[in-house]
Amino acid sequence: MTSTKSLPLGSEERAAGNGLISRRWLLRTGLPAVGALGLSSEMSRAEELRVPDWSSTPGLDLTSYGQPSPFENEVVRPTLPLFPEGIGDGSGVSFTPLEKLAGTITPNGLFFERHHSGIPEIAPEEHRLAIHGLVERPLVFTVEALLRYPMVTRTCFIECAGNSLFNSMDEPQQRTAGEIHGLIGNAEWTGVSLAHLLNEAGVSPSAKWLVAEGGDAAKMSRSIPIEKVIDGDAFIALYQNGERIRPEQGYPMRLVLPGWQGSMNVKWLRRIKVVSAPVHTKDETSKYTLLQKDGKSRQFTYEMGVKSVITSPSPGREPGAQGLYQISGLAWSGAGRVTKVEVSADGGSSWAEALIPDQTPARALTRFQLPWVWQGQSATLMSRATDETGAVQPTREAWYEPYAPNQLFHQNAIQAWAVSSSGGISNVYV
Amino acid sequence: MTSTKSLPLGSEERAAGNGLISRRWLLRTGLPAVGALGLSSEMSRAEELRVPDWSSTPGLDLTSYGQPSPFENEVVRPTLPLFPEGIGDGSGVSFTPLEKLAGTITPNGLFFERHHSGIPEIAPEEHRLAIHGLVERPLVFTVEALLRYPMVTRTCFIECAGNSLFNSMDEPQQRTAGEIHGLIGNAEWTGVSLAHLLNEAGVSPSAKWLVAEGGDAAKMSRSIPIEKVIDGDAFIALYQNGERIRPEQGYPMRLVLPGWQGSMNVKWLRRIKVVSAPVHTKDETSKYTLLQKDGKSRQFTYEMGVKSVITSPSPGREPGAQGLYQISGLAWSGAGRVTKVEVSADGGSSWAEALIPDQTPARALTRFQLPWVWQGQSATLMSRATDETGAVQPTREAWYEPYAPNQLFHQNAIQAWAVSSSGGISNVYV
Secondary structure, eight states: OGGGOOOOGGGEEEEEEETOOOOOHSSTOGGGGGGGGGOSOOSSSSGGGGGOGGGTTTTBBOSOOOOOEEETTTTOEEEESSTTTSSSSHHHHHEGGGGGGGGGGGGGGGGGGOOOOOOOOOOGOOOOEEEEEEEESSSEEEHHHHHTTTOOEEEEEEEOOTTTTGGSSSSOOOOOHHHHSSSEEEEEEEEEEEEHHHHHHOTTTOOEEEEEEESSTTTOOEEGGGGGGGTTOOEEEEEETTTEGGOOOOOOOOOOOOTOOOOSSSOOOOEEEEEEEEEOHHHHHHHOOBBTTOOOEOOEEEEEEEOEEEEBBBBBBBBOOEEEEEEEEEEOOTTBBBEEEEEOOOOOSSOEEEOOOSOOTTTEEEEEEEEESSSSSSEEEEEEEEETOOOOOOOOOHTTTTBBBTTTTTTOOOOOEEETTTEEEEEEEE | EEEEOGOOOGGEEEEEEETTTHHHHHTTTTOOOGGGOOOOOEESSSSGGGGGGGGSSOOOOOOOSSOOOOGGGGGGOOOOESSSSTSTTTTTTEEOGGGGSSSSSSGGGGEEESSSSSSSOGGGGGGOEEEEESBBSSSOOOOHHHHHHHHEEEEEEEEEEETGGGGSSSSSOOOOOOHHSSSSEEEEEEEEHHHHHHHHHHHOOTEEEEEEEETTTOOOEEEEEGTTTTOOOOOOEETTEEEEEEGHHHHHHHHTTTBBBBBGSSSSSSEEEESOOOOOHHHHTTOOEEEEESSSSOOOOBOOOEEEEEEETTTTTTOOOOOEEEEEEEOTTTSBEEEEEEEETTTTOOOEBBBBSSOOOSSSSEEEEEEEEEEEEEEEEEEEETTTTTOHHHHHHHTTTTTTTTTOOOOOOEEEEEETTTTTTEEEOO
């Protein structure tokens, strides 16, 4: 077993302070230095190729609908009801466990939840979608009817406006990456263009806004400027990652407004009313407004900011053994494509560019990685994303600057993880 | 409700015979003619916007791992054990229900299975991957060690070499699209480049082939030319669609050889032996060879051919009401990108190009669609894919030409669905 001390990495491969290695190292064919990882062991003992019990007898049967391995039963969504039982029943969140996942797709079973009055049990043949208001022909659609329309397929994230709210608190909360930043999920959605349906109904010239209303008991309702739909990219999703959308994601249908705050992507969608002005529903006045220092609230903040988080290492996913490690994380922007992700291991003193795909997707999660040599030194790991508009993820201090204390929506500040010399990781503000 | 007779579609929008409409029609903003779909109904009755019971009381709680709606409990993998109980236990298949899905990702619960001796229940901390044979340093990897390596993320299909075998039979079998063509799935896989690991072990100059062996009781073993790995795209997948790979897909790890026949993507991978020549394992001599008319068998047929299938309409997913309908299906090629999909509604007399994305992915599923006016006429629907090498999906007759009767592997012939005047659909050979 090769010692981590003998890493044959020249200084030209150091990309920034405190052990960060150039992303170019990852692109080399055959990773010349990977023999120095010190992770494998040389095969010398006969038992290494022994035949385990599970290879000796026929295994389990075919199944009609598969489930994860029982050995992965801790990979779940942590749930957080927001009120005591009997008060506000069904209002709560569950978090995508970001630190336990890889790649960019969020599997359907682990896609975060935010409910305002629980998950309605909707019989699809009884569900109707109405389009009415300032239209020539008010229309009603069954699920079956929508399934006959042309379909759009698009991979994009949905992020709750309250994601990362724990980092608005005075003291850094010791929670996992998913429990802080996991009110986001990324999926391949398939559904019907809302522009097509509005066109069929015939929109009046005085129409400027829509109100989308959900079929849950909270009747989640949001005002949407019509430009996001006409000549825009809004659609009504019937499928998520190939299969029919699940109950907690809006079965049988939800609105998807790529890049815009989660609650506007109305679940269990039952009607779209075309109107001339925003209607200031309870869901856009009592919540989802941004209280500023001057005492005024910003309303109708749609687009989610440019953001990133290191998911590995992170609390609960510590580096373990010393040696070469791969820093990995997720980056996204509601404004378009991520063009750059930088990583620091020294609390922001120096930065190295992480490896991202040549073609990053718009308004969808991008995975970044960067090799890092951890030899027991303390470190402060941070990531900073830039998007195609040139917007750069802010520091926590800069993000907070315009806001009143405890303003918690649209929190997209840089996350810092402190790695101790023992390898423990904690959430810190820098 | 607009009559389907009044479809305002000029002759310039007819793309081919028997009701096929130009794909350009789908790209228009607002679909000018969509008002003629006749699918929605004008909202005139008060009860259309009634508040259903599920909107009146708080719904179900948050869940730690989500499941599909109970109303979708027929969306399952049809299972087909291949031997009677007590003989060849655990050898069988289950099919991805293609006709019930949309988009391109196959959800993990519905990704097809092919097991040769059931699903081993592998404890991940006890599992080892060995790389040995013609190497300088035989190596053993734990799952934990592999998780520290740089990761590649890639969306690609895996297709069983025996997919579509029912269409090799003398008479067309009356099965669904999934039950005929569903030994394929498409996922975002994340794992470790096998080239990196071989480089770490140090491959001998005499090395030309690998043998990959699974940890199931069948010890599925396949010979692989080393070029697919060195300077190639082979990797060891640990994650599928974001979460750890499921037991029936090879938990805790499987080999992925993008575009190559399914059984070479060895599940429950336990060792890679580097050798100088193919070893002719039972799994590449007793099966997966192609018997030709001259009595000789073709062996080591890796790459899956260019192929497509219309999933909607198809048996079990009939058009229902007359009017405008969206033909939709999947296309793929083991050789690279799909560049064109054509659709015929008149049994191949005339063809129209279907809509596919501007950028189609290599060795991954591509969704195609084309509008079709069905007004109760009988029709024979077919799709024909072309890939970036110029290969065109063959007719059944042309595909069968070199083979002996009942040769069933690498069946990529054009599928024809006959639509009757009543809207029933059957599998036909044309």
